[in-house]
Amino acid sequence: MSFNLVEVNNLTFTYRDEKQPALEKVSFALPAGSWTAVVGPNGSGKSTLTRLLDGLLWPDSKHSEIKIAGERLTKQNVWSVRQQIGIVFQNPDNQFVGATVADDVAFGLENQNFPPEKMQERIEQALAAVKMQDYAGTEPSRLSGGQKQRVALAGITALRPKLLILDEATAMLDPQGRRDVIALIQQLRQDYQLTVLSVTHDADEAALADQVLVLSHGKVKATGTPADLFSQPDLIASLGLKPPFVMDLKQRLAAKGIEVPAEITEEQDLVNYLCQLSSTK
Amino acid sequence: MSKLIIGRYIPGDGPVYRMDPRGKLLATFIFIAIVFLANNWQTYAIACGFCLLAVIATKLPLKTFLQGIRPLVWLILFTALLQLVFTTGGHVYWHWGIFSITSFGLVNSIFIFLRFLMVILISTVLTLTTMPLEIAAGMESLLKPLKYLHVPVEQIALVMAIALRFVPTLMDQTVKIMNAQRTRGVDFNEGGLIQRAKAFVPIIVPLFIESLNVALDLSIAMEARGYQDDKPRSRYRSLHWSHYDLYNLGFFVLLTVLLIIFREH
Ligand SMILES: Nc1ncnc2c1ncn2[C@@H]1O[C@H](COP(=O)(O)OP(=O)(O)OP(=O)(O)O)[C@@H](O)[C@H]1O
Ligand SMILES: [Mg+2]
Numbered sequence: 001m002s003f004n005l006v007e008v009n010n011l012t013f014t015y016r017d018e019k020q021p022a023l024e025k026v027s028f029a030l031p032a033g034s035w036t037a038v039v040g041p042n043g044s045g046k047s048t049l050t051r052l053l054d055g056l057l058w059p060d061s062k063h064s065e066i067k068i069a070g071e072r073l074t075k076q077n078v079w080s081v082r083q084q085i086g087i088v089f090q091n092p093d094n095q096f097v098g099a100t101v102a103d104d105v106a107f108g109l110e111n112q113n114f115p116p117e118k119m120q121e122r123i124e125q126a127l128a129a130v131k132m133q134d135y136a137g138t139e140p141s142r143l144s145g146g147q148k149q150r151v152a153l154a155g156i157t158a159l160r161p162k163l164l165i166l167d168e169a170t171a172m173l174d175p176q177g178r179r180d181v182i183a184l185i186q187q188l189r190q191d192y193q194l195t196v197l198s199v200t201h202d203a204d205e206a207a208l209a210d211q212v213l214v215l216s217h218g219k220v221k222a223t224g225t226p227a228d229l230f231s232q233p234d235l236i237a238s239l240g241l242k243p244p245f246v247m248d249l250k251q252r253l254a255a256k257g258i259e260v261p262a263e264i265t266e267e268q269d270l271v272n273y274l275c276q277l278s279s280t281k
Numbered sequence: 282m283s284k285l286i287i288g289r290y291i292p293g294d295g296p297v298y299r300m301d302p303r304g305k306l307l308a309t310f311i312f313i314a315i316v317f318l319a320n321n322w323q324t325y326a327i328a329c330g331f332c333l334l335a336v337i338a339t340k341l342p343l344k345t346f347l348q349g350i351r352p353l354v355w356l357i358l359f360t361a362l363l364q365l366v367f368t369t370g371g372h373v374y375w376h377w378g379i380f381s382i383t384s385f386g387l388v389n390s391i392f393i394f395l396r397f398l399m400v401i402l403i404s405t406v407l408t409l410t411t412m413p414l415e416i417a418a419g420m421e422s423l424l425k426p427l428k429y430l431h432v433p434v435e436q437i438a439l440v441m442a443i444a445l446r447f448v449p450t451l452m453d454q455t456v457k458i459m460n461a462q463r464t465r466g467v468d469f470n471e472g473g474l475i476q477r478a479k480a481f482v483p484i485i486v487p488l489f490i491e492s493l494n495v496a497l498d499l500s501i502a503m504e505a506r507g508y509q510d511d512k513p514r515s516r517y518r519s520l521h522w523s524h525y526d527l528y529n530l531g532f533f534v535l536l537t538v539l540l541i542i543f544r545e546h
Contacts, residue, residue, distance in 0.1 A: 054505055079509065087505045094498035097506070099414045099446040106517035111507035113515045123517070141449035155506065 005162055005195045006030040006053065007067040012060050013052055021060070022048040023218045030163070035189065035196040037206035037226070040215035041240050046199040049215070050167045053197070054085050069162060083112065086156030088169040092148035093140070101127065101143070102136040105155045112159065126158035127151075129191065130184060146177025150184060157192055164189070166198040170205065182208070203230070207244035207265070214239065227265065246270055290412045295340030296525055297410045302419030304526035309407045311533045313400055318540040325395055327543060331536045332399045335406050349405045350398065357397045365390035413445045418518050436510055443499070451492065458487050 007029045014021040023045045030036050038046050051057040053066060055078035066073040068081050089095045098104030105123045114122070127133045130150040140148060149169055156164065166185070170178040182205060189196055198205065206212055207226045214222040214229065216239070222229060230236060230247040243251070246267050250260045258277070264270050297305070312332075319325045336346055350357075367379075368386035375382040408416070421438035428434050459469065462483050469480050 051501075056501060056504060079507065082505070082507055085505075087502075089498065089502055089505075091498060093450055094495050095502035097443060097446070097499070097503060099412075099442060103414065103517060107503075107508075108506045110514045110517060111509070111512075113513055116515050116517065116519050119515070119517050139449065140446065141453065159507075 002031050002033070003070075004029040004067075005032040005069055006197070007065070008053075009065040009067075011049075011052060011064045011066065013048060013057060013064070014060055015048075021218055023052070026215075026218070026220055028213055028220060028223060030195050030197060031210075032162075032195055033189075033193055034210045035198065035208065037209035037212045038197065038199045038215060039201070039203075039206050039212060039239060039241060040221070044215040045218040046215055047167050048218075050087060050165050050197070050199060053163075053165065054082055054087055083159065084162045085165060086159060086161040086163070087165040087167060088149060088152045088156065090168040090171050092145045092152070092172060095152055096140045096148055099139065100136070101132060101138050101140070101151050104140070104151055105158055108155050108159045122158050123154075126154040129157055129188065130154040144177060145173050146181055149173065149177075149181050153181075153184065153188060157188055160192065162193075162195060164194045164196045166196070166200075168199050168201065171201065178202070178205075201241070203236075203241050203244040203247075206241075207247065227262070289408065291341060291345065291409050293339065293341055293410065295338055295410070296528070297335070297339045297406060299523065299525040300410075300529050301520055301522050301526045302411050302415040303422050303520060304522070304529045305407050305411055306416065306419045306423060308529055308533045309403055311537070312403045315533075315537050315540055316396055316399055318537070318544055319392070319396070321543070321545045323543045324540050324545075325392060327539050328399060328536070329395060331532070332402050334532075336402060339406055339410050341409060345409065346402060346405055349409075350401055353401060357394060357401075360397060361390040361394040364393045414442055414518070417441045417445065418516075418520060422520055433510075435514070447495065450495075451488065454491055455484060455488055458484050458491075 009027050011023055011026040012021050013023045026045075026049065028036075038049065040046055048057065052059060053068075053073075055073055055075075058075070059066070068084060071077060071081060073081050096104055097107045102123050105126055106119055109119055109122060123136070124133065127136060130153050132147065132150050132154060135143065135147065135151075140151075143151070152169075164185070170181050173181060185196065185198075186208070188194060198209065200206055207230065209226055211223060212226050212229050213220060214235070222235060226244075227247075230243045231251075233243070233251070236243050246265060249270065250264075253260055260270065260273060264273055316328055319328050336343070365382060365386045368389045369381060369383055371384035371386075371388075373381055373383050374387075411419075417438055420441070421434055424432070424434050462480075463469075467480055467483060469477065471477075472480075
């Protein structure tokens with residue numbers, strides 16, 4: 001049975017002293033356990049959306065509604081609702097609060113007044129889950145960007161939230177760091193039954209999602225599965241996205257008369273298919 | 282910059298490392314206060330002896346401490362020199378205008394020199410063996426009574442801890458900005474004092490803007506992670522007294538008693 005962990009209805013938000021709303025009548029739902037990618041050009045309101053979901057900003061009017069786990073987000077319950085949400089931001093340095101890795105993971109626990117005698121165990125477990133257990137005493141200045149983001153993820157999983165929001169969490173990482181962090185998020189999502197909302201400019205990352213939400217000028221321009229959206233080259237181009245490598249290659253092959261079956265979406269499967277294709281010829 | 286060891290932590294396993302930061306802070310303050318009790322050869326010898334014992338109890342090589350003193354050696358010598366030439370009384374060895382070298386001056390300048398040296402050594406013992414974070418935690422704990430005067434002790438301690446955490450980050454940032462300006466042809470080592478000072482404006486301005494950005498991002502991240510400044514927070518780094526602290530404080534109480542007994546009344 002699947003329910004919606006997050007329901008957003010008619011969300012409109014305008015920054016102070018701005019004329020245009022940053023978000024206008026946005027509605028969508030995140031089924032529990034799903035992975036949703038949010039894509040859209042710069043300034044389309046993606047970060048604003050993540051801030052609103054966490055109660056860091058408040059919608060313009062009472063007609064906007066955000067429900068997390070069936071509970072409507074209000075200023076009264078924001079702190080308890082926020083305990084169910086973890087956000088990883090873009091800049092690895094500007095969200096690292098602790099003087100060491102262990103201290104940073106502890107920060108969220110301290111904020112929840114978590115019993116100190118149980119903290120060490122929780123921290124070790126969280127660091128092991130992101131494979132950073134050997135760095136507990138390390139200072140952030142000695143970590144790579146990818147390692148810092150993994151520590152941020154440890155800080156979040158230590159709190160056992162239900163919703164993980166990533167606001168371009170991999171944008172400042174090198175390709176290898178990016179792949180590692182994404183693989184790790186997929187692992188954590190399984191281990192902790194997380195629902196994921198991932199803002200990204202990276203088409204390969206969006207292709208991993210169950211659903212993609214396309215924002216443009218503060219409005220939802222399209223929703224659908226990655227396969228749906230990436231088969232609309234005009235839409236993808238209008239967002240300034242490059243289609244994921246596999247989809248791109250499939251389209252180019254199709255243009256040359258080689259139809260690859262739709263169920264092939266992974267790079268490895270495509271390689272196998274193409275090898276097999278050439279050996280049967 | 283890397284030579285400056287004051288305020289730097291060096292990992293180790295001497296007895297001083299096992300002591301609670303609160304005890305070490307207290308002991309340091311006690312020492313700085315009671316060193317003024319010393320006023321004759323006996324008391325200075327006792328204080329120096331205790332100071333050396335503290336240095337030995339860190340199990341760090343003496344060289345580390347000498348490096349710590351080196352940047353301050355001119356300041357110490359200058360102070361001692363002032364004492365030497367301006368103190369009057371006792372036997373006069375040399376005299377020129379308002380300057381004179383007298384037996385009192387000689388003794389006083391040696392005392393000043395020793396006092397200065399001991400204060401630096403003891404503070405270095407504290408900072409070498411205690412992580413900045415622990416010092417901040419110790420300060421917070423010691424200053425807790427001020428909460429009743431509505432001083433936001435916990436918030437101040439958090440600000441201190443975050444400031445310490447961002448020192449290396451901003452250092453890296455400074456190097457990056459300097460390199461970026463160098464590629465644009467700025468030379469930081471050329472020209473007179475004013476020209477050099479001017480060359481630092483294009484470093485300070487971006488650094489300042491960068492720190493503001495960091496602060497804004499960080500405040501959002503902290504709120505997202507559930508930080509509320511008016512709610513009770515538990516502590517990961519809880520401080521514990523142990524028998525090492527008994528030795529530590531006992532040691533300084535003994536020193537105080539000895540100084541009071543042997544000083545000239
Ligand atoms: N603090 C603010 N005050 C006023 N306007 C803002 C503020 N933050 C963002 N905006 C504006 O709101 C709109 C949406 O911004 P937002 O940061 O949500 O976009 P985004 O989709 O996350 O962009 P990017 O891909 O660059 O991260 C933009 O037009 C932006 O200029
Ligand atoms: Mg953004």
